[in-house]
Amino acid sequence: MTIDVTVIGDINVDMITHPLTGIPEKNKQLLVPYIYLNTGGCACNTAIACARLGINTRLIGKVGDDAFSPFILDTLRDVGVDRKIKVSSEEKTGITLALALQDSSRSFITYKGANDTFSVKDFSLELIDGKVVIISGYNLLDTLRKEARMIFEYAKGKEMTTVLDPNWDPKGWSQDRIEDINRMLKLTDFFFPDLEEGKSMTFTNEPNLITVKLLMQGPEIVCLKLGKRGCLLADETKSQLIKSFPVKPVNTTGAGDVFLAAFIRQYLEGESYEEAALFANAAAALSTTQFGLERYPTYQEVKKFMNRENYEGST
Numbered sequence: 001m002t003i004d005v006t007v008i009g010d011i012n013v014d015m016i017t018h019p020l021t022g023i024p025e026k027n028k029q030l031l032v033p034y035i036y037l038n039t040g041g042c043a044c045n046t047a048i049a050c051a052r053l054g055i056n057t058r059l060i061g062k063v064g065d066d067a068f069s070p071f072i073l074d075t076l077r078d079v080g081v082d083r084k085i086k087v088s089s090e091e092k093t094g095i096t097l098a099l100a101l102q103d104s105s106r107s108f109i110t111y112k113g114a115n116d117t118f119s120v121k122d123f124s125l126e127l128i129d130g131k132v133v134i135i136s137g138y139n140l141l142d143t144l145r146k147e148a149r150m151i152f153e154y155a156k157g158k159e160m161t162t163v164l165d166p167n168w169d170p171k172g173w174s175q176d177r178i179e180d181i182n183r184m185l186k187l188t189d190f191f192f193p194d195l196e197e198g199k200s201m202t203f204t205n206e207p208n209l210i211t212v213k214l215l216m217q218g219p220e221i222v223c224l225k226l227g228k229r230g231c232l233l234a235d236e237t238k239s240q241l242i243k244s245f246p247v248k249p250v251n252t253t254g255a256g257d258v259f260l261a262a263f264i265r266q267y268l269e270g271e272s273y274e275e276a277a278l279f280a281n282a283a284a285a286l287s288t289t290q291f292g293l294e295r296y297p298t299y300q301e302v303k304k305f306m307n308r309e310n311y312e313g314s315t
């Protein structure tokens with residue numbers, strides 16, 4: 001298989017609750033009709049989303065040799081992802097407990113597991129291939145983030161497009177960690193933070209100013225994910241709000257990863273950034289209406305959804 005996109009980063013299993021009315025009180029129990037076991041981790045989600053959209057995708061990461069890793073590896077194989085994944089007998093697979101609430105908000109509890117020690121020692125740089133390389137879950141990869149510039153420098157040497165999705169920083173967005181990402185942005189072509197991540201990196205709440213400050217660090221485009229409001233797409237010449245598609249969400253976990261995959265899919269097809277962002281908004285919206293693999297829509301499903309909505313999304 002000729003690889004189009006290489007995704008590098010975190011791999012978990014996700015245990016996602018059926019939408020809750022609230023968080024249980026201390027020493028109390030809350031019953032739910034379902035808890036869903038899914039593959040997870042930003043990089044794993046992105047790779048599956050890419051494959052479901054028809055992109056020849058390679059995933060590089062690390063899991064433990066335990067009961068969860070066969071489930072992850074089998075799922076990746078079944079959707080057609082090229083797996084270059086280290087299975088460590090000394091570590092356990094990462095796990096995230098996702099508490100989904102009826103208002104579409106979420107809370108997460110994460111055990112990083114093998115992701116914490118994942119590094120370039122676990123794979124050959126020669127595995128980074130294709131037209132695009134994506135590092136996802138950056139702030140959860142404490143070992144790999146020290147080597148991430150090397151990865152992007154290697155990719156630049158192969159004339160690949162470099163894409164960074166930072167993830168929320170559970171360690172609190174210290175100045176050192178913000179400066180680390182800013183150094184990384186000098187090697188980044190496309191940057192995909194969400195609004196809260198952008199606020200924390202730039203110390204401002206205004207979306208347009210966030211993108212201006214981030215563009216000053218070096219990326220070609222910044223696509224600020226705004227959830228149900230859509231996204232703010234910006235380059236050095238302009239910024240444009242690309243509106244979302246209205247849906248009734250039941251599960252927003254992984255929607256940002258679907259957004260990224262869908263944007264890259266259209267970019268590879270030669271679409272404009274605006275067209276790619278509109279398609280990505282549609283894919284992300286559609287993903288929030290499903291659980292399991294159904295939350296990763298195919299290209300045909302996204303186009304059918306867009307045609308049904310007959311939507312003009314930019315302002």
